[in-house]
Structures are given as structure tokens and as C-alpha cells.
Amino acid sequence: MKKRRNLLQGIKLFSALTVAITTWSLSSCNKEFANVLPEPSENDTTNVNDGSKRVLYIIMDGVKGSVVEEIAPNNLSLITENSIYSYDGLADNHRNALTYAGAWTSMMTGLDYTVSGVTTEDFAGFNNNTSPSIFTRLKSEKRNLETVSISSSASFNDHLAIDATTKKTLANDEEVKSAAIEQVSNGNASVVLAQFHSAELAANNDYSRNNDAYVDAINKLDTYIGEILTALNNRKTFHKENWLVVVASSKAGGPSGGPNGSNIFADGSRNTYLAFYNPKFIPVAYEKPNVNALPYSGTTAKYVGAGSNATQSDPNVGNFGADKDATIRFNIRWDYGSTFYPSFLTKRASFSPGVVGWTFFMEYGGTVGLNFSQSGQGNTQRVHTKYIADNNWHTIAARFYKEGSTRYVAIYVDGVPAPGGPLNITGLGNINTTSPLRLGSIGDGNVNCMIADLAIYDMAIPEADLLSKIKITPITSEVDPYYNRLVGYWPGMEGSGKTLSDVTGKSAPFNLMGAINWASFSDISPNISPAISPSAFRAVPNNVDIPTMIYSWMNIAIPQNWGLMGKFYIPSITLPKD
CATH class of the missing domain: 3.40.720.10 (Alkaline Phosphatase, subunit A)
Structure with a gap:
């Protein structure tokens, strides 16, 4: 059996450099070592005959x-x-x-x-x-x-x-x-x-x-x-x-x-x-x-109830037009056991059909989806089947990419692609909107979550590369080969104040709106791998x-x-x- 011992408190040494230890016996047989020190003399404070x-x-x-x-x-x-x-x-x-x-x-x-x-x-x-x-x-x-x-x-x-x-x-x-x-x-x-x-x-x-x-x-x-x-x-x-x-x-x-x-x-x-x-x-x-059991720790904004959100200062952040490649990734802890379709990361004015833009939302029952709409159209969405309303941290990501003239979006929860596969969003056309990107509620009171480590890239990160790094936090140039393609990275760990800053210096901050509580957390999650x-x-x-x-x-x-x-x-x- 593996022998593991905690650090034992020994008798205090006179000095780390004057420890007096002199005689032992060792053989290839399975014997204990001899444990004998010479008798101390009056003037020999180190208990060593010749030092x-x-x-x-x-x-x-x-x-x-x-x-x-x-x-x-x-x-x-x-x-x-x-x-x-x-x-x-x-x-x-x-x-x-x-x-x-x-x-x-x-x-x-x-x-x-x-x-x-x-x-x-x-x-x-x-x-x-x-x-x-x-x-x-x-x-x-x-x-x-x-x-x-x-x-x-x-x-x-x-x-x-x-x-x-x-x-x-x-x-x-x-x-x-x-x-x-x-x-x-x-x-x-x-x-x-x-x-x-x-x-x-x-x-x-x-x-x-x-x-x-x-x-x-x-x-x-x-x-x-x-x-x-x-x-x-x-x-x-x-x-x-x-x-x-x-x-x-x-x-x-x-x-x-x-x-x-x-x-x-x-x-x-x-x-x-x-x-x-x-x-x-x-x-x-x-x-x-x-x-593998390091806690994910920090103090971030907690969004609870209607009007509790962080609003992006620049309305262009999160606009992916009709054909732009992009990647979004973030971590979320949803603290409700039940849900009823609230949006929590949104680039559109509302969740109503015909309102241009996109939104991540909680599907009834605790799974998550990504919904799109366009003027004169209904809602188009892809729902992931993994349950996340469990008070644990999860990773969510989406890739906007093209294959020929067809445009897709693929969503991932905890590194697993949505079982329904990529969603064809070619028919949506240009999904740009002047409505700002918001974290938290856009009016629905059924919100109770924390969102951290939001990152947006100006490219569709290859799926294999994205999934190999999705658990790692924080995002740095050392761990992320696509760091220079970030549009912005908002860890959201300020711990106080009214803004969430982009650490790359490329994008504007988010402004905290409504009743915001800064919440400290230190959670071990199989879905998050804090940097060692x-x-x-x-x-x-x-x-x-x-x-x-x-x-x-x-x-x-x-x-x-x-x-x-x-x-x-x-x-x-x-x-x-x-």
C-alpha cells in the first residue's frame, strides 16, 4: 500500500544546519535502522564528536x-x-x-x-x-x-x-x-x-x-x-x-x-x-x-430576477452579421432547480419571435439552448440535452462557421456537442442588431445565475482545439493558441464595482445594471479545470x-x-x- 504521511511536527531543531545525527545501520535485509546518538558532552552542543x-x-x-x-x-x-x-x-x-x-x-x-x-x-x-x-x-x-x-x-x-x-x-x-x-x-x-x-x-x-x-x-x-x-x-x-x-x-x-x-x-x-x-x-x-480537484474560485456578479444584468457598452460586440465566423465561450452556474425559458446571454431586444438577434436561454426542465430570430421570421433554435440547473459550474460554447455557402452554428455543453448537430442558420441572413449584448436577465424574473470567463473570438476555433481547451480557466496566451484572435475576454472576477472589464484591452466593459450581488464561490466542478x-x-x-x-x-x-x-x-x- 502506498505510504503517505502528513507533515509531522518534530522537536524543534537547534538549527537546521547543526542537526546532530551520527550512527545508523543498514543492510539489504528488511531491518530497522539503528537509531543511536553519541552521549552529549558538556561543550558539544551539536552532539557530534568532530562535527x-x-x-x-x-x-x-x-x-x-x-x-x-x-x-x-x-x-x-x-x-x-x-x-x-x-x-x-x-x-x-x-x-x-x-x-x-x-x-x-x-x-x-x-x-x-x-x-x-x-x-x-x-x-x-x-x-x-x-x-x-x-x-x-x-x-x-x-x-x-x-x-x-x-x-x-x-x-x-x-x-x-x-x-x-x-x-x-x-x-x-x-x-x-x-x-x-x-x-x-x-x-x-x-x-x-x-x-x-x-x-x-x-x-x-x-x-x-x-x-x-x-x-x-x-x-x-x-x-x-x-x-x-x-x-x-x-x-x-x-x-x-x-x-x-x-x-x-x-x-x-x-x-x-x-x-x-x-x-x-x-x-x-x-x-x-x-x-x-x-x-x-x-x-x-x-x-x-x-x-483534477482544484476549486474554481472567485467573486463574480450574480444575476437574480428581472432587470439584473450586465450590459455591453459597445453595441457592435456580439454582432456576427450574415457570414462572420466567430466563437463564444463562457462558464455558468445556474442556481435554480427549475426553469421556465429565461434568457441569460442575449444579443437581441427580447425573446419574442421576429426580434433580430440571438440568445442563450434555459429550456424548461434545466437544459440549455441557443435561439435566433429575424424580422418577419419565427424563432430558430438548437437545444442541448444536458441538464445544467444543478448549482454546478458548466462550460458553454458556440461556433459560427461556414461550409461553402451554408452557415452553421454548433453549440457545446461541457465539451459535448448538441446531439441534434450543427444548426443551419443560412436563412437568417444578417443577425446584427443595435441591442447590446447582455449577461443575466433581459426582463424575465426567473433568473438566478453567475456567468464568468466570457470570451468572444473573431474566428471559428476548430472543434477539436476548442473542446481540448474548453475546461481551462483563466484564458491566457500560454494556454490558448487563439488568444490573439479574441475580440474580448471578460473574466468577470472584479469582486466589486459596476463594470466587468475586457482584459485584452480590445473591447468595452460591461456595465452592471439593476440589483447586483457580488458572490464569492469556490467550487470543485468536473467541467472546469482551473489553471495549475x-x-x-x-x-x-x-x-x-x-x-x-x-x-x-x-x-x-x-x-x-x-x-x-x-x-x-x-x-x-x-x-x-x-
Whole structure:
């Protein structure tokens, strides 16, 4: 079963940088770790015999966090029992195609590609002077510190371990493991890095639980990690030292990158396993937020009863003539359980037959329709069959378009086309009117709704593109490829005042008329997908956080001018009992 824990409140630390943790025992068997601190001396406030802060940093290429969670390798699972960790970690929070060079650079410099410039596997644009790696920073800050980089990838050492005291590029992961064991057993390095690449090779572009070769490779790496940590535990000076173990995926695999506004958590190439381990750490799991259950929130005008509406200042807005292509989209929450044909988004003087223009209205029974009329004609309409009078937010859209000499309008509710299909409106001719576009009531008292995120485009957005984006709010140039074709976009979230403004600056505002109540809402609707805040992608550890954690552990104050992008995760600890 998936282990998820809320953030636990631990005993307050003397300082995040002077946590005293010294001795543990780890083997590949399923045992608990030893949990012993040295006896404190009168003058030893950190409970460490020599204050020797050291780091073991293990990098795993191609290891997907979600797969690690599914297969639960023995040692990686044990590590989480005393770690700040995540199976939902991110290589970074960007949407470009991710490379190993880019991922390695982020986790070795604390700077993502927007600063380091590294996006291709040849490290083009990388400058170790302007984006120094951990080894370079440590050499500058602690000149007598010994560091070791052991890698199965020559390009890693050639670019990111320039200033390591010792660099070893080996033929395969088994050799990397053996060299790491030798180093932690007998060496004196304060930072030992071991980089493994075999899981990436075994995946062969299939990074799934069902790929036996890939799973076997991850389990083999898990065995290597157990052997290295056992060797670390058995080193002669271990009881006087204070080690932080970092185990992290560089990147995983699968299709990489996505369009602006896409969910980065769905990018499998960026899904990492990451753990900051010490046996005194209280386990804290960081998991991704449920981006499918984000509330649609704001404060907008609520239209209740006759005369309650917002009237467009420019009478030309909403006029689509005899042949103009156009798209309308908006969100609506109807708070009546029953309805009797009220209009709620209208570009005509009234709902009466023969009055030129168009109107969205509630069909009796709680469905929605789009009605047209022309001088000397009756009403022409298309009704959608989905019930929306349910106090939930829904999306509505309409496309005006031509096929040859025939003009149609198609309506959609919650991304579903009207079952009756597009409506032929060729015979209506020119439906322009001087009557203004209005939100809310045009005289009918049977109105009780909120309308938000109204957008009008000067083109018929292709149906597939419209439906793929219809749930997304707010509309921005990042998420909407047709943003520059907007006639106007009125989110309607001002929260007070008497106008609803067009945020594109192209059209006039709506003026609120009659009795208007500003209503706050925060509703989870399956029909609305609020934009994922960038902060959501930093709710879990990102690889740029690793250097920050290492520097902090090594008692290095991080100057602001380093420009590091990572954040520090304050550990909670368990102290020895009397």
C-alpha cells in the first residue's frame, strides 16, 4: 500500500544546519535502522564528536518515481522510513523536452535550464564559471575538502565534476558500485557522488511497471544502494561522522515536454524519486496535489430576477452579421432547480419571435439552448440535452462557421456537442442588431445565475482545439493558441464595482445594471479545470533543491548572489530517549 504521511511536527531543531545525527545501520535485509546518538558532552552542543558533515549523493538515471513506489524495492523503501522523500518529485517544473544533460545540470548546480542554458545532450551553453557545480562551489568554500565523483557517463564527469578532487569514469554501474564501496569504506572524501545509468539502458524506451528488464534494473540498483550503505555504516570512522544520504532520479522517461499550461505532473520524463535520508529524520512524504480537484474560485456578479444584468457598452460586440465566423465561450452556474425559458446571454431586444438577434436561454426542465430570430421570421433554435440547473459550474460554447455557402452554428455543453448537430442558420441572413449584448436577465424574473470567463473570438476555433481547451480557466496566451484572435475576454472576477472589464484591452466593459450581488464561490466542478498554479509544481521536491540541501548540510551559508533556485526542507528529528 502506498505510504503517505502528513507533515509531522518534530522537536524543534537547534538549527537546521547543526542537526546532530551520527550512527545508523543498514543492510539489504528488511531491518530497522539503528537509531543511536553519541552521549552529549558538556561543550558539544551539536552532539557530534568532530562535527564532520559528509554527503553521499546517489544519482539514478531513468528511474521513474511512480514505478519505484509500485515495485517498492527493499532498500529504497527502508530509506523512506527516515527521509524527507517523494515518489512524485520533479526533475524540473518546465515543459521543454528534457535531456540528461539538462537534468544533471539542475541537480548539480541548483539552477535550471533558464539560467544554465543547458537543453541539449552536448551541454551546449554550459559555463561552469557562471553556473558552478557542487564540486566547484565546495572547492571554493572549503579548500581542503576532498570530493569524489564516480560516474558511468563520461559527459557527466567532463562537464559537472570539473573541480572534484577525484573523478572516475567507469564502464558500467557494477564498477561504479564497487568504486563507491571502496571510497566510503576507506576514503576520506566529505562528498561522494555515484551516478548510475543502467536503468535507462534497460528501459529501452519503456519506463513502465510491465517492463521486466526495467524493473529488474531498478531492483539491481536497489541492491547496489544497500551494499554501498552497508559499507558506509561499517567504515572505521563512521561513529564520529555525520552523513546525509541523497538518493535521486535525474530524469525518468517517456514523451517529454508539453504545451503551455499542461500538467507537468503528467510528464513521465520528469517524475523522479528523491530522498534526503538520515536515521534521525522523522519521515515526511511530499505528494503531488490533486490537480483534477482544484476549486474554481472567485467573486463574480450574480444575476437574480428581472432587470439584473450586465450590459455591453459597445453595441457592435456580439454582432456576427450574415457570414462572420466567430466563437463564444463562457462558464455558468445556474442556481435554480427549475426553469421556465429565461434568457441569460442575449444579443437581441427580447425573446419574442421576429426580434433580430440571438440568445442563450434555459429550456424548461434545466437544459440549455441557443435561439435566433429575424424580422418577419419565427424563432430558430438548437437545444442541448444536458441538464445544467444543478448549482454546478458548466462550460458553454458556440461556433459560427461556414461550409461553402451554408452557415452553421454548433453549440457545446461541457465539451459535448448538441446531439441534434450543427444548426443551419443560412436563412437568417444578417443577425446584427443595435441591442447590446447582455449577461443575466433581459426582463424575465426567473433568473438566478453567475456567468464568468466570457470570451468572444473573431474566428471559428476548430472543434477539436476548442473542446481540448474548453475546461481551462483563466484564458491566457500560454494556454490558448487563439488568444490573439479574441475580440474580448471578460473574466468577470472584479469582486466589486459596476463594470466587468475586457482584459485584452480590445473591447468595452460591461456595465452592471439593476440589483447586483457580488458572490464569492469556490467550487470543485468536473467541467472546469482551473489553471495549475506554478506553486503546485514546487509543492514536491525538484532537483534544483538538492544543492541547497547539500550546502546547508555542509554548513555553508548560501549567498543571495549565487541565485540558487532550490529550497531547503527543514527536517524534523527524533532524539534519543533517556
